[in-house]
Amino acid sequence: DSGVTQTPKHLITATGQRVTLRCSPRSGDLSVYWYQQSLDQGLQFLIQYYNGEERAKGNILERFSAQQFPDLHSELNLSSLELGDSALYFCASSFRSGGGAVQETQYFGPGTRLLVL
Amino acid sequence: DQQVKQNSPSLSVQEGRISILNCDYTNSMFDYFLWYKKYPAEGPTFLISISSIKDKNEDGRFTVFLNKSAKHLSLHIVPSQPGDSAVYFCAASALGQGAQKLVFGQGTRLTINP
Numbered sequence: 001d002s003g004v005t006q007t008p009k010h011l012i013t014a015t016g017q018r019v020t021l022r023c024s025p026r027s028g029d030l031s032v033y034w035y036q037q038s039l040d041q042g043l044q045f046l047i048q049y050y051n052g053e054e055r056a057k058g059n060i061l062e063r064f065s066a067q068q069f070p071d072l073h074s075e076l077n078l079s080s081l082e083l084g085d086s087a088l089y090f091c092a093s094s095f096r097s098g099g100g101a102v103q104e105t106q107y108f109g110p111g112t113r114l115l116v117l
Numbered sequence: 118d119q120q121v122k123q124n125s126p127s128l129s130v131q132e133g134r135i136s137i138l139n140c141d142y143t144n145s146m147f148d149y150f151l152w153y154k155k156y157p158a159e160g161p162t163f164l165i166s167i168s169s170i171k172d173k174n175e176d177g178r179f180t181v182f183l184n185k186s187a188k189h190l191s192l193h194i195v196p197s198q199p200g201d202s203a204v205y206f207c208a209a210s211a212l213g214q215g216a217q218k219l220v221f222g223q224g225t226r227l228t229i230n231p
Contacts, residue, residue: 002160033219043161043206043221056218090160094217103149103168103210104217108160 003027004109006091012115018079021112025072025093031055032074033094033106034066038087049074050096081116088113120144121209123222131230136194138225140207143188147209151219152181152192155204164205165192197229 003026013019025032034046036059045058049068060066063081068074078085088111094104122141130136140150148169153161167174167181167190174181180193194201207222 002162004160006160031217033217035219035221042223043208043219045218045220048218058218092160092219103166103212105151105163105166106217106219107163108153110158110160 002107002109004091004093004107006109006112008112009110010113010115012117013081014117015081015083017081018077019081019114021076021078021089021091021114023074023076023091023109025074025091026107029093029095029107030072031094031096031104032068032072033092034074034076035090035092036087037090037111038084043090046076078114083116086114086116119223120147121207121220121222123207123225125225126223127226127228129228129230130197132199133196136197136201136227136229138192138205138207138227140190140192140222141188142190142209144209144211144220145188146211147220148212149210150181150183150190151208152179153206153208155206155224161206199229199231202227202229
């Protein structure tokens with residue numbers, strides 16, 4: 001158990017809909033990262049938040065957005081869903097932002113499996 | 118543009134022998150490398166990491182070797198155990214960008230045979 005929690009575990013929805021995925025980082029961690037794992041793309045970095053502020057963006061679609069709240073939990077919002085958005089969505093956390101002199105190990109949650117029908 | 122590559126999709130090893138998983142990268146800015154293990158229906162679990170200032174890091178049965186000139190790293194597991202059967206991901210990141218994005222390889226499925 002990494003200490004990172006994600007809800008829900010599974011989500012089934014229809015095209016065009018909007019969903020929210022939730023992540024709680026490990027106790028004491030300030031950074032939250034979101035990754036998408038699809039069958040053909042592997043694990044892809046989406047976005048990072050550090051202490052409530054966006055720190056880095058990866059291959060995140062404009063239909064997707066995220067935020068980190070004062071209690072440090074994070075939500076990933078996916079809107080206008082398409083069939084191709086079906087994937088595993090992982091959240092990870094680390095203590096620092098990782099942008100300083102020391103690299104940070106990221107610890108992953110169990111993921112949310114999203115199926116868009 | 119795949120900056121981190123794991124060229125072997127699968128590997129089968131006998132229990133008790135050494136498992137060697139390989140990873141190549143193309144971005145010379147990468148300076149921190151990690152290995153994660155993933156079981157089905159679970160998130161990736163951190164195994165071991167190495168900074169570019171080292172060429173070897175060891176933790177119990179797991180050793181990671183880094184060859185910067187070849188842009189190659191490998192994970193050695195010895196002795197291999199049935200519980201090691203999983204998908205192994207290599208990941209890399211670069212310092213100094215004010216953030217930390219991990220770039221993952223496609224994974225290698227390791228099967229340990231009794």
